[in-house]
Amino acid sequence: MIGIVDSLPEMGVTEFEPFYRLAVAAAIGLTVGVERHWREREAASGQRTAGIRTFALIGMLGGAAGLIEAALPAGGPPGLVVASIFLAFAGIFAFYKWREEQAESDFSVTTVVAAMLTYLFGVLAVVGDLRLAAAGAVGLTAILASREPLHRFIEQLSWIELRSAIILLAMSFVILPLLPEAPYGPFGGVSLRSVWSLAILLAAISYVGYVAVRLFGAGRGELAAGAAGGLVSSTAVTLDNARRVAAGGDADRLAAGAAAAGCVSYLRSAVLAVGLAPALAGFLLPPLLLGALVMASAALWLVRGRLASAHELGRLDNPFELAGVLKVVLFLTAIGFAVRAASSVFGSAGIVSVSAxxxxxxxxxxxxxxxxxxxxxxxxxxxxxxxxxxxxxxxKAVYALVVGRGRFGRLFGGVSTITLLVATAAFLLARAVAG
Known part of the structure; x- marks a missing residue:
């Protein structure tokens, strides 16, 4: 639908534009109606409140209301026609939906809200931005079609994950607007809003990955636990696995988990670096992707088909505990200031040293x-x-050798050495090719 809308300006349509806009309003209703009709496709004729035809008419109703509003002479109350028709339509539709719910003991109000939004998108298609109206309709249909996955998501969401989401929302929409944007201090200063925004970015990446891995069975087997932990901190996973080996854990499986965390860490570093500075892709993608491949291959070789029993993610520190969030913010601030100070005092060599x-x-x-x-x-x-x-x-290899000792230290140290050699060779080759 959006592609068709994008092509309209290229057609040079002026005289027939109202017809095209009304057609888009009807198409919006059809798009939403297909999903609603499919949802109740087994219902007998006359047993559903709204299907594909009704929603197409709702979209046209919104479009017609917009056309009438636009045709009225200037000077009257703005939006009176659109609002009046909307209130009448919403009341009538809600009444029929209530009758259906009484008959079927179904108390969902989703269809009513979808119908109201369809009407409003139809109005927007006629008197406003066609692209925005079409995009809104596609988004609405996607949400409606995602009922089962969304319900499963909520059922499996733990309290600590919900609490982390609330903290992330508070960070984004409560704290961030209150922070000043102007930098403070020497060497270019420190912008609290900029630092906090970066902390939100890192927290959001970790949270989405954490929840996704939980939903797809993370916590079963050292590989899954290590990969999930790598989204938070591969260093923490390595230290924790080393302590478990020292307490009598299986060195091979725990080394595999640490290698899986290292693989995810390499991939996460590639996403962060290239996402923030695309010009670095030619230098960093080869070594980071090859390093991740070596770590992943080593992890699979270490388990050799004998995954561990359930290893729950609950033992890992949640990345959105308030204390952890504050530590991330402080660390970002300190590193950012140190790198800028080193850049000002020592030039490029200072940046390299502090970053290392x-x-x-x-x-x-x-x-x-x-x-x-x-x-x-x-x-x-x-x-x-x-x-x-x-x-x-x-x-991390040193931590494994010191804390885990013995076989765990040798295994993970060897994997880390091979990874470092391969990644270093790839980086030097990339620099030579670049220039």
Whole structure:
């Protein structure tokens, strides 16, 4: 529908534009009506409140109301016709839907709301933006068609995940608007709003991945647990698995979980770096993707078809505990300030050194900060991010050797060494090709 709407301006239609707009209003109703009719396709004729024909007429009703409104002389109360017809239509439709609910003991109000929105999108198609009206209709139909997946999602959503969503919404719509945008301090200062926005971005990526993995069975097997934990912190997963090995856990399976977390961390770093600075793709995608491939292959080889029993994600720290969110914000602020200060005092060498040191504990903050620095040489930025990832890989291997010791340390240390060699070779080759 949106593609057809986009082509209308190219047709040079002026005289017949009202006809096209009314047709789009009817098409909006047809789009929504197809889903509503399919939902009740087994109902006998006359037993459903609204199907494909009724919703097409609702879209046309909105379009007709818009045409009448536009034809009235100027000076009258704006929107009177549209509002009057809407109130009358909504009352009549709700009455018939109530009769249906009484007969079938179905108390859903979804169809009523969908009909009201269809009417309004029909009005918008005639007197407003065609593209917005068509996009709204497609979005409405998608929501209606997603009833079962959305219901399953809510049924499986845990309290801690719901609480994290509320915190994320509060971060985005309550705290963010209150923060000043102007930077404070030396070396370009620190913008609280910018730092908080980046924290929201990282939290949102982790939350969506966390919930998705939970819905698709995360927590069963060390591979799934490691991959899910990698969305939060691969360093934390490595340390936790090392402690479990020291307490008597299976070294092979736990090393596989740590490798799976490392794989996800490499992929996440690639998404962050290239998403924020597309010019870095040629330098960073080859080493990061190859590093992820090596980690994934090692994880599969270590388990060799014998997945562990359920390993629930509940043991992992939720990424949206308030204390954890505040730590992310403070860390982002500190790293960003240090990188800018190093850039001002020492030049490019300072950026590379500080970013590399940041990799001892985390890669996200340094990647985001370097990728967002203005006027930074692409080669220097790529080197800084590559060193951050390399130092983080080395640090995790050291943690595994010190905390996990024995077989776990050797296995994960060996996997990390191979990954680092392959990624380094790919990065050097990419730099040579670039220039």
């Amino acid at each position: 040191l940041a990799g001892i504990g985390d890669v996200d903050a340094a990647i985001v900060t370097v990728a967002k620095l203005p006027n930074l040489d692409t080669g220097i930025a790529a080197l800084a991010i590559a060193l951050t990832v390399a130092v983080n890989t080395i640090a």
